[in-house]
Amino acid sequence: MSQAAIPTEVTQLVTPAKTDVPVKLAKVVHVINGEHYSGAERVQDLLGKCLPQFGYEASFVCVKPGKFAEARAADQCPIFDLPMRHRFDLWQAKNLADRVKEEQFSVIHAHTPRTAMLAMGASYLTGVPFVYHVHSPTSRDSTRPWQNWVNQKIEQTAIAKASQLVCVSNSLAGHMRSLGVGDNRLSIVHNGVPQWTEVPERELPSGTWTLGTVALFRPRKGLEVLLDAMADLQERGHLIRLRAVGPFETPEYEATILERVRQLKLEDAIDWVGFTRDVNAQFSQMDLFVLPSLFGEGLPMVVLESMAAGTPVVATDVEGVTEAITDGQSGIIAKPNDAQHLAQRIEAVLTGREDWRQIRTTALARHAEYFSDVAMARGVAGVYDQILDK
Numbered sequence: 001m002s003q004a005a006i007p008t009e010v011t012q013l014v015t016p017a018k019t020d021v022p023v024k025l026a027k028v029v030h031v032i033n034g035e036h037y038s039g040a041e042r043v044q045d046l047l048g049k050c051l052p053q054f055g056y057e058a059s060f061v062c063v064k065p066g067k068f069a070e071a072r073a074a075d076q077c078p079i080f081d082l083p084m085r086h087r088f089d090l091w092q093a094k095n096l097a098d099r100v101k102e103e104q105f106s107v108i109h110a111h112t113p114r115t116a117m118l119a120m121g122a123s124y125l126t127g128v129p130f131v132y133h134v135h136s137p138t139s140r141d142s143t144r145p146w147q148n149w150v151n152q153k154i155e156q157t158a159i160a161k162a163s164q165l166v167c168v169s170n171s172l173a174g175h176m177r178s179l180g181v182g183d184n185r186l187s188i189v190h191n192g193v194p195q196w197t198e199v200p201e202r203e204l205p206s207g208t209w210t211l212g213t214v215a216l217f218r219p220r221k222g223l224e225v226l227l228d229a230m231a232d233l234q235e236r237g238h239l240i241r242l243r244a245v246g247p248f249e250t251p252e253y254e255a256t257i258l259e260r261v262r263q264l265k266l267e268d269a270i271d272w273v274g275f276t277r278d279v280n281a282q283f284s285q286m287d288l289f290v291l292p293s294l295f296g297e298g299l300p301m302v303v304l305e306s307m308a309a310g311t312p313v314v315a316t317d318v319e320g321v322t323e324a325i326t327d328g329q330s331g332i333i334a335k336p337n338d339a340q341h342l343a344q345r346i347e348a349v350l351t352g353r354e355d356w357r358q359i360r361t362t363a364l365a366r367h368a369e370y371f372s373d374v375a376m377a378r379g380v381a382g383v384y385d386q387i388l389d390k
């Protein structure tokens with residue numbers, strides 16, 4: 001276990017990749033689900049873009065082909081489909097192994113429990129090492145206990161054979177340690193997002209504040225809690241609106257949320273933007289970004305994206321969020337699943353008790369220093385270097 005020079009609260013356990021880029025890039029295949037374009041997919045996309053700087057070229061294999069192929073930015077990376085008919089469709093491991101041999105991949109990199117299972121099989125058949133990226137704690141990844149349980153069993157079986165686990169936050173590394181993974185197989189590479197070439201100046205908002213949130217909306221994101229907090233703030237006379245960016249995971253969940261909006265009489269205060277490829281254009285239209293997650297995060301990309309955009313963040317204290325944000329300095333932290341507390345913390349910014357301008361400046365600097373996409377790719381390439389003994 002090695003340590004790079006980053007602040008104590010952002011400990012990184014990998015040796016960064018060497019920067020002298022070899023002429024011929026080594027090939028890595030990212031085995032991904034691919035049905036959504038959300039946090040894990042943003043990480044994969046950004047790795048596709050940035051890894052060549054550190055000597056690696058990425059390809060993608062999608063086992064649940066869908067949104068990723070059309071929404072990704074790194075469209076120079078080859079993409080293949082190996083659709084799994086169900087989560088135990090291990091036959092695709094043989095097809096993945098054939099692809100690994102044909103394309104001469106040096107590393108197989110899996111991102112979900114089901115892809116870890118295929119990676120394990122393909123690694124066994126080819127002798128090519130595999131890496132597993134831990135994006136969230138599988139045992140509390142969704143509101144479906146049975147799915148969480150099955151996924152955790154699959155993950156436990158598969159990762160026993162992984163050369164390295166790449167955890168996106170210290171909190172997830174702690175979680176994997178608690179499941180018995182030794183430090184020798186744990187790397188921490190914090191998520192990262194691109195730095196803006198120039199962040200436009202912004203004035204302290206006056207009049208109506210636009211709150212914003214960005215997610216693939218599913219129950220663990222806690223949108224209901226934000227709606228309750230908004231109703232509370234409106235009752236206390238604050239002029240606020242919400243800009244909600246992203247798709248709903250299911251029509252049922254969308255119906256539940258819209259019913260809550262109706263009950264709280266918030267219909268006229270919310271703009272539903274839906275899915276967009278250009279999230280940065282959205283952050284620029286928000287005065288305060290709110291992520292009310294309940295549980296199950298790793299290190300949310302939207303928090304880092306908002307910091308990079310200079311839009312102050314209010315987020316809940318779940319998993320790795322506090323590794324990016326220090327309360328009252330680089331953002332605001334609220335208790336999860338507590339609408340009253342969330343409302344109080346938002347109100348502190350609206351009333352100037354917390355300094356919007358100072359938070360914006362501190363967050364911009366913190367993002368640039370520790371949470372760029374380039375730093376993330378350097379960390380991941382360092383893991384590959386380590387297992388390939390480069």
Ligand SMILES: CC(=O)N[C@H]1[C@@H](OP(=O)(O)OP(=O)(O)OC[C@H]2O[C@@H](n3ccc(=O)[nH]c3=O)[C@H](O)[C@@H]2O)O[C@H](CO)[C@@H](O)[C@@H]1O
Pocket residue numbers: 037038039040041042043134135136141168191214215216220245246247274275276277278279295296297298299300301302303305
């Ligand atoms: C519960 C869970 O598993 N969370 C993890 C998951 O992210 P999860 O998918 O939950 O959410 P994140 O906030 O990390 O990312 C969402 C991503 O989708 C993008 N987006 C969203 C809406 C839209 O319209 N367009 C769009 O492009 C956002 O810009 C962002 O990049 O993987 C991330 C990557 O390791 C982790 O950090 C999260 O903690």
Ligand SMILES: O=P([O-])([O-])O[C@@H]1[C@@H](O)[C@H](O)[C@@H](O)[C@H](O)[C@@H]1O
Pocket residue numbers: 033034035036040087112113114141142147151
């Ligand atoms: O379980 P599964 O069908 O492979 O896939 C799902 C993933 O695609 C999704 O991104 C994740 O957030 C879910 O909780 C679940 O793990």
